Amino acid sequence: MSHPREETSSVLKADLDHVWHPLTQHKKLADRPPKMMVRGEGATITDAKGNDYLDGMAGLWCVNVGYGRSEIAEAVYQQLLELPYYPHTQANPPASRLAERLSELTGGEPSRSYFVNSGTEANEAAFKLARQYQRQVHPTEPRHKVVSRYLSYHGTSLSTLAAGAFPERKSKFEPLPGDVVHVPPVYCYRCPFGLSYPSCDLACAKQVEYAIQAEGPETVGAVVVEPVSSAVGVLVPPPEYLSEVAAACERHGVLLIVDEVINGFGRTGAWFAHQHFGVTPDLLCIAKGLTSGYQPLGAVMATTGVFDAFLGEPGEHKEALQVNTWGGHAAACAGALANLEIMTAEELPKRAAYTGTYLLEQLRELLELPIVGDVRGLGLLLAVELVEEKEARTPLSGARVAAVVGACSEGGVIVGRSTGTGAGLGNCIVLAPPLVLSEAEADRIVEVLTNALKVMSDE
Ligand SMILES: Cc1ncc(COP(=O)(O)O)c(C=O)c1O
Structure with a gap:
């Protein structure tokens, strides 16, 4: 169900006119306004247009029990x-x-x-x-x-x-x-x-x-x-x-x-x-x-x-x-x-250990791709480190990492990206989904991320 269109545009106008967002360059926001999330249930959030996203980052690494509790x-x-x-x-x-x-x-x-x-x-x-x-x-x-x-x-x-x-x-x-x-x-x-x-x-x-x-x-x-x-x-x-x-x-x-x-x-x-x-x-x-x-x-x-x-x-x-x-x-x-x-x-720590191991095992298969240098994690805290070249371990460029994150979002899965750390890094896809994540949802994260990485590997 989408949010009423007039309400959405008036909220976005208020936002663009009056809000100062963190870590956001406002000069570009008029052309590419922020997503407006309006609802959540379990590991899924819904934007004002009615699009659902599997939230692979639990908000900002925090919605451990999932949405809608x-x-x-x-x-x-x-x-x-x-x-x-x-x-x-x-x-x-x-x-x-x-x-x-x-x-x-x-x-x-x-x-x-x-x-x-x-x-x-x-x-x-x-x-x-x-x-x-x-x-x-x-x-x-x-x-x-x-x-x-x-x-x-x-x-x-x-x-x-x-x-x-x-x-x-x-x-x-x-x-x-x-x-x-x-x-x-x-x-x-x-x-x-x-x-x-x-x-x-x-x-x-x-x-x-x-x-x-x-x-x-x-x-x-x-x-x-x-x-x-x-x-x-x-x-x-x-x-x-x-x-x-x-x-x-x-x-x-x-x-x-x-x-x-x-x-x-x-x-x-x-x-x-x-x-x-x-x-x-x-x-x-x-x-x-x-x-x-x-x-x-x-x-x-x-x-x-x-x-x-x-x-x-x-x-x-x-x-x-x-x-x-x-x-x-x-x-x-x-x-x-x-x-x-x-x-x-709901024994969520135990469940995170189980689903995390399940997810990590599948993500490890990504190591076959030329741009995947390392896969690591503990529980439902995981990362896939991307490289331009495996042998030299040169970090994948920021623009290419951003393109992978964008492709996942278009595929309905929100993944994170490691923070710009200086040292030429910022080249990891990070995952910290709600601990209630099901195996089917874990499969979906892997599927969407794999597709995005395969496309990027071919470019
Ligand atoms: C390890 C760690 N410590 C502290 C903080 C700061 O927490 P807050 O954003 O709630 O101030 C963060 C935020 O992401 C963090 O990752």
């Missing part, structure tokens, strides 16, 4: 009637219950949730809490530096941009705050050291400890990592990488911040990606799948050990020294609880 809408509605919001310096039932449930899902640690509104804010708060923790635990040491990795993305505020490393996103805002030290990423297909796993002996993990030691451990507060680096093109680390990094952090009194803004809530086939690797983050940053996009909400979760460093007497000012108006928003937390109930009842 009236249970979440109902939970939010009831909470809005009861009490929409009250500052989180006091308690409210959905936020308390949600914090309790999150602690169960981590397996007990991290155990304590500090609520914010987005992934950026979760990382920003984690950096601040890490600094405050270090100031309180090591009062004589200036432990303010953060070790992060090249090709990572941690958000859009100035400090999280500084921790991230996408030149296209950050260069116009430099100089950036914070003292961030970057180390090479875990990118086995393009190993920064020219090595291969396992004979590499995890040179990339060793760089983290090298950086801590070279900077002076007494100056380093935290290391931030996304277990599977999503936006750059789904870099799945070797099994021992994260535990080596965690051990280095522990040796030097440095906090391990694990960014699971995308990885969390079943996406990789476990509730949290760090659970695949047997590590316990000191601080765990979550957002996106926490509400599956039905409400804006994020959180930093802290271990009991970290939290205890914030206990003190009145006047000592050891408490978390920040507040945000919407943190612990009652209606958003009610939505998150309903979302987690669906994920639990």
